[in-house]
Amino acid sequence: MAEVNGGEPLLKVRGLDGWYGESHVLHGVSLDLMEGETITLVGRNGAGKTSTLRAIMNLLPRREGEIHIDGRDMMKVPVHRTAHSGIGYVPEERGIFASLSVSENLMLPPKVAEGGMSVEEIFELFPNLAERRNSPGTKLSGGEQQMLAIARILRTGVRIILLDEPTEGLAPVIIQRIGDVLIELKKKGMTLLLVEQNFRFARKVADRFYLMEDGHILESFPTSQLDAKMGRLHEVVGV
């Protein structure tokens, strides 16, 4: 998409390093995410995918490098203001509040920008959440929790969503439903950064892939090259 628009990436990461205490886990990560684009980070466990998302959200204990969102220098933005720059994060553990209902969970994050989806629009996109609007978080299936975690971000008005392994542990029929939702969000112009090991799922939504190993980006390629890259992916990712 960069080539089509010729514009600046909506999210631009350059030479990003990250640490947990003494442990240096990200080594010069660079990536571009164009407006409306979906990219997928792949790599084996411990490659640094989650840490990359956390570093972008300013949730790592220490980071260095460059992160720009819509041209804005994010290294100077404190963590509680990150969402106000238009970026939301759905962590692997989903973060649903067990004692709160679906509706209450939905209403929790504050709006950070105009243009977020209304609760009615969200329930249209996720009819099963509408049916369960009064159910507590504890009563939701893994798939419903994942949908609620995504839905909750849509209300806030962010333009970029980082999703960490949204299909993990879910049944094929639910994975299909989440894929349909992400495709719908893409049609609405949402920009997505996925961490995902399920290539069959990722190929349906991703425009490009970034391959990570040991805290480095090894290469990036468009989804049209995924089949040709499978041998390499088996080697690096071990899938």
Ligand SMILES: Nc1ncnc2c1ncn2[C@@H]1O[C@H](COP(=O)(O)OP(=O)(O)OP(=O)(O)O)[C@@H](O)[C@H]1O
């Ligand atoms: N809270 C933490 N404290 C210390 N080290 C951590 C912490 N979280 C992750 N690490 C280390 O950082 C490195 C990168 O981990 P990260 O979770 O980013 O990888 P990943 O590619 O997302 O893998 P996974 O799919 O297992 O989450 C690993 O060596 C991991 O052990």
